[in-house]
Amino acid sequence: MKRILFLVPRMNIGGAETYVYTAAKELRARGYEVFLASGGGRLADKLKAAGIRTFFVPVRQSKFLSVWRVSSIVKKYHIDVIHANSGAAGIIAARVKRNTSVPVVYTAHGILGNMEKEYVIDQLDQIICVSEYVRQDSIARGFHEDHLLVRYSGIDTERFTANEEERIRLRKEFGFDKDTLVLAMVSRIKNLEHKGHGHLLSMLDKYGRKENWKLLVIGKGNGLPLLKAKIRVMHLSDKVLCLGHRTDVEHLLNAADLTVLPSHFETFGLVLAEGMAMGKPAIAFSVGGTPEIVKDGETGFLVEKDNEKELYERIKQLDSDRSLLKQFSENGIRWIRSQFTNRRMVDELEVIYHKLSP
Structure with missing residues (x-):
């Protein structure tokens, strides 16, 4: 061989x-x-x-x-x-x-x-x-x-498979109630602009304060100290949890409902595919290769680059229509398992x- x-x-x-x-x-x-x-x-x-x-x-x-x-x-x-x-x-x-x-x-x-x-x-x-x-x-x-x-x-679809027991346990551990919409963002944190961490904080600050939403940030990098500082200054500590570098991403994604990636640039968007494999609809800026991995209106939503209001509205749409979220979830699993x-x-x-x- x-x-x-x-x-x-x-x-x-x-x-x-x-x-x-x-x-x-x-x-x-x-x-x-x-x-x-x-x-x-x-x-x-x-x-x-x-x-x-x-x-x-x-x-x-x-x-x-x-x-x-x-x-x-x-x-x-x-x-x-x-x-x-x-x-x-x-x-x-x-x-x-x-x-x-x-x-x-x-x-x-x-x-x-x-x-x-x-x-x-x-x-x-x-x-x-x-x-x-x-x-x-x-x-x-x-x-x-x-x-x-x-x-x-x-995608290793055996590794990235949803586990309902883990979901219940993790959400209880994090203190999320059954109606909380949990967003997950997985990426290196080079700075607050590159992958869009700053956009998510700004979106939560402008539009999401009254929403029953939580954001899990998974990853590390030179921008992590600044990210944590901005979370404190913007009084978003009750909404954003920074979990640092983890090698058990598939474990943590069980707690989430959606994956988000408002990057300025992506050649593919592997983390979006990993999330969809676990039934987590993807919401991302329409940049680079993301339109090839996210089927807009079927497995998630593509949002105009830098448009924080549209980003909020698409997340809100899935929060308000849990049957649509469920349909996107099922579509995403089929899409990834058939092509990726x-x-x-x-x-x-x-x-x-x-x-x-x-």
Whole structure:
């Protein structure tokens, strides 16, 4: 069976990290020899505990050392395909390819913005775009169209499955009553603008003070101290709970009714798909790849970017019409399980791997 080496800068919370974690576990279950080279993190530790060989590679700290280290791994373990994730990993993989001739798959989780550094990625064997939006943007930036494939990220639907007993227990633990509408936002907190944390606070301040709503904020980052300070200053501590970095997101989502993501930019919106897999309708700004994952008016709502009033109105609509919320919930589960499963994603990866390394 083929030997696949995943290369990624870090393995904590995030779309690329979750993608690698999900794909690596599923490939190993199918009999592949899977290896991971990364800067470490909680998900790397979990893969190691699952029997996957992991290596520390300082992807963001030293290109020279990373190229040497990955080249050594490729030669020692007779790697058949490198699967790189993130611009920094792609640049390193391109140099390793020159040293070893091993084929390289690159998944573009974000926009390729620094062409001076990232142009070498276009020389790789296959570029997977996580949305049609990413593919079109890459073509516009000069990437060769025949290198680009759209393959959506997959959700571990066994992991992201609703549990009613957990829902009851968690809501009791958090002090939510049965009528409380609970919103969940899962993301890194780089600042208050990037993923829209500031928009949610502003929306709650302007329109939501009288509503029986609670917001669960899951994630950490440099913007977390400012977020907590703003919550205190705006007197929203009774409405917003910051839970920090968690690796049991699927556990916490049981407490929620909706997932919200008023980002300024998204290439896909993995957390929205994870929420929908658990029956949590998604409400997001219509930006980037979110229209490809959220079926507006069927599995959730797409809102005009920066429109806090419309954001409030769409949340209020589902709060006021719980039968519609239930219908969206059921639609979302069917939609994700038909189009965005981890098994389907890995089926598609297998085709690519075997094409590059027969």
